[in-house]
Amino acid sequence: MTIFDISLLAMAAFFAGIVNSIAGGGSFLTFPALVFTGVPTIAANATSAVAVFPGYLSGALGFLKELRDFPLRQWLVLLGLSLLGGVLGALLLLITPASVFAAVVPWLLGFATLIFALGYRVSAWAERNIKAEGFTGNFATLLVCIYGGYFNGGLGIVLLALFSALGMRDINLMNGLKNGMSFVLSGASVVTFALAGIVVWPQALLMMVAATIGGYCGAIVARRLSAGVVRAIVVCIGLAMTVVFAAKTL
Template sequence: MTIFEICLLTSAGFLAGVINAIAGGGSFLTFPALVFAGVPAIPANATSAVAVFPGYLSGALGFLDELRVYPRRHLSALLGLSVLGGVLGSLLLLVTPATVFSAVVPWLLGFATLVFAVGKRISNWAERRSQTTGNLGTLSTLIVCIYGGYFNGGLGIILLALLSTLGVRDLNVMNGLKNAMSFILSAASVVTFALAGIIYWPQALLMMVSATVGGYCGALLARRLSARVIRSIVICVGVAMTIVFTFRTI
């Protein structure tokens, strides 16, 4: 890595940690930074997943009390589907031709940005829906987890909406489940990517360290800076990256 690439990845990782601690959406920085640092699109997506996934564990541990009282059978089912979806999504990424994935990236970024921007409306809509049960609920959960294993942009908002349709109403329980499912499916994806040998480990470890520091600073900053401001910044970054990657494919 060059000095410029080290500075770019360190800065992106740090800012992603800050953003994830306050509002979420750090992958809008880590993935593009890796691509601009010369990492091919598919390994960049896998490496980005490695860089951000430890933060999900700390988030889940923060809601451990809520997870302990959640019905064990339902929790096991959700986490089992998270593992299956994470593996299937990562395998789908591995068999996707590089040219196809590069062409799909702008659409994925645009979709994730849109989901992030209207996340509140999505959650409100989901709350008004009747509870989804049985096979439909299982299929919906699996599809969302496959998306998370393939490309996890906007995953948090989608999971919150999914949990609402599954009948979960307590916000703390929802956040605990969201973080636990995100960590499990990301861990499954990371293991799959590691076995496939497509992770750029020096870049991943560098961004993990800087993201951890950024997450700590973000927790302190959250007391002073409005989450609305951070969300606006994330949306602007998402739109900009969508435009940039669109022109890269032309």
């Protein structure tokens, strides 16, 4: 890595930690930064997942009270589906040819950006129109977790929409479940990526440290900058990256 690469990756991860702690969407910064510094797209996706992985645990611990009141059996089912979905999504990524993944990336980024931009509206629509219960709810949860293991972008908003469809209304509980499930499925995918040898560890370790620092600073920034402003910035970045990656496929 050059000094420029180190600086770019550290800065991207730092700001990813900040936006993840305020509004989510840090993958829109870490993934493109890795690709820009020469990391192949599949390895960049895996390394990006490693970079933002630790922040999910602290996020879940922040809602520990709500999680303790959640029925243990349902919690274990959700965690089990997260574990399975994370592994399946990671394995799906591993068997995807690099050329195919490169072609799919703009669509994934565009979808994630759209979901992120319409976050609350998506959740409200799911609450009004979808009633996912029993097997249907578990199957939908598994599909979302597979998506998260394959491509992490926009996962938090998709999970919140899913919880609305499952009939949940407590936003603090939903955020706690979102962070806990994201931690488990990301952990499963990270282990899978590591065993497959596609994680670029020097970059991953650098970005993990920077993202952790950014996550801490995010709490300070949150008091001075509205989540709406941060969300607007993330959406603009997501749209720009979608256009850039789409142009590369032409």
